[in-house]
Amino acid sequence: MSNDNNYSVQARTNPIFLTAKTAVHLMAQAEIPDAEKILRCLKSEENQLLQGSDSDTILGNAIVVEAKYRTMCRLIEKFGYRTCVDLPCGYTPKALHLTEKNFRFIGLDLPIVVREFAPIINSLAARPNLIKFCEVDATNYESLETALRDIDEPLCITTEGMMMYFSESEVDAVISNIRALLEMHGGCWITPDPEVKLQFILTFRSIFGESSLAKLTSTNNAATQQSNVENLSNSFILDTENISDSLKAAENLLKSHGLKFERLKFAEHMPELSIYRKLTPAQILNFKDAMRNCHCWIITLDETRTLQENVAIKPFAMSCTLDDKILRMKLRGRLDSISAPKVLTAFESENNIAEVKIDCSELDYISSAGIRVLFDINKNCSDGVILFNVNSSVAKILSQKGFFEAGVNKWKLSKNF
Numbered sequence: 001m002s003n004d005n006n007y008s009v010q011a012r013t014n015p016i017f018l019t020a021k022t023a024v025h026l027m028a029q030a031e032i033p034d035a036e037k038i039l040r041c042l043k044s045e046e047n048q049l050l051q052g053s054d055s056d057t058i059l060g061n062a063i064v065v066e067a068k069y070r071t072m073c074r075l076i077e078k079f080g081y082r083t084c085v086d087l088p089c090g091y092t093p094k095a096l097h098l099t100e101k102n103f104r105f106i107g108l109d110l111p112i113v114v115r116e117f118a119p120i121i122n123s124l125a126a127r128p129n130l131i132k133f134c135e136v137d138a139t140n141y142e143s144l145e146t147a148l149r150d151i152d153e154p155l156c157i158t159t160e161g162m163m164m165y166f167s168e169s170e171v172d173a174v175i176s177n178i179r180a181l182l183e184m185h186g187g188c189w190i191t192p193d194p195e196v197k198l199q200f201i202l203t204f205r206s207i208f209g210e211s212s213l214a215k216l217t218s219t220n221n222a223a224t225q226q227s228n229v230e231n232l233s234n235s236f237i238l239d240t241e242n243i244s245d246s247l248k249a250a251e252n253l254l255k256s257h258g259l260k261f262e263r264l265k266f267a268e269h270m271p272e273l274s275i276y277r278k279l280t281p282a283q284i285l286n287f288k289d290a291m292r293n294c295h296c297w298i299i300t301l302d303e304t305r306t307l308q309e310n311v312a313i314k315p316f317a318m319s320c321t322l323d324d325k326i327l328r329m330k331l332r333g334r335l336d337s338i339s340a341p342k343v344l345t346a347f348e349s350e351n352n353i354a355e356v357k358i359d360c361s362e363l364d365y366i367s368s369a370g371i372r373v374l375f376d377i378n379k380n381c382s383d384g385v386i387l388f389n390v391n392s393s394v395a396k397i398l399s400q401k402g403f404f405e406a407g408v409n410k411w412k413l414s415k416n417f
Ligand SMILES: C[S@@+](CC[C@H](N)C(=O)[O-])C[C@H]1O[C@@H](n2cnc3c(N)ncnc32)[C@H](O)[C@@H]1O
Pocket: 016, 017, 018, 019, 020, 023, 024, 087, 088, 089, 090, 091, 092, 108, 109, 110, 113, 136, 137, 138, 139, 159, 160, 161, 162, 165, 337
């Protein structure tokens, strides 16, 4: 398969990677060191999402991004673990910033991001020997464990801008995986993601007043559209309409995985931002005050937890035969961001397929990326996709995602999707 083809399959499986390009454009707006250089190397001069937005919306978004980025860098330095595992690393200059301070940096992200970004950072870094990138899917434990196998010290795992894109089953898988990494390596997990909605509202309100909240709705719609995720919420993300109940839900979720957390106020750890030069003194004061009510979460193992075992999942495998316009597939293990492009490529490398029949007897898990690929295939064959021998945990996910039961253990995709 050509490189262009491979890129297109990866991009259609994981459109969410585009959100990371928007983030680095916003970082350049905020004049975060090296962001502009990265954009030049990415040859990403224009950003569709930002072009469609007015200047206040872009400014509001750039403040959110800079506040998160610089506060997270501060916290990584404050906690002092010498290895930062950035999951997901996106296209940010964090690797350059941290390695200048003698930290080791491990950037983990989807294959489409890592393949493009690793050579760029390695060409810009003064100390590339301290940097490593690995292709992972955060819901896939094996990929994470393999990436960190040679690390023998505690980790500072950082997650910025990812958890809100996951469904309930995915968020549960990611938290379980991070707990297992902390069990294995020690260290902590730092993330501003649970309070991302709060951070947006408090930022926009403090800078532009109540009237600009409509701009937030347009930001939210654009993010939903770009990531192809229906609603940016799950039980890890605080609901700004009901902070106390959603805080309890997130606490219970972490507790169920043997984790505990502490909330650190942005206002107490955020350095001066370069974007302040675009604000009035009154706006800066309001903003700093608002950041007293918004937090980064420091998540660690709860010493009172009971030890949990990660359920062993079979490695992915796929077999296909084409028989009178029917493509018969058998899938094994996990259909996720890493394996789903292989299924799409297998379908697209054959012509004239009317129907796809997939034996799922050995399929253990399916993520949103896997489901997106099945939708794509379904759209492009006249008789659609049928899944059979589906186990109960995969069936539970399918039933929430626009598939309907077409017989005992047999599932079909609705043609309306
Ligand atoms: C909004 S960007 C944030 C990137 C970066 N942390 C930043 O602050 O700019 C979201 C990132 O999540 C990554 N991502 C989405 N789903 C993922 C998954 N299942 N596993 C690993 N990374 C994922 C995307 O590729 C993208 O880089």
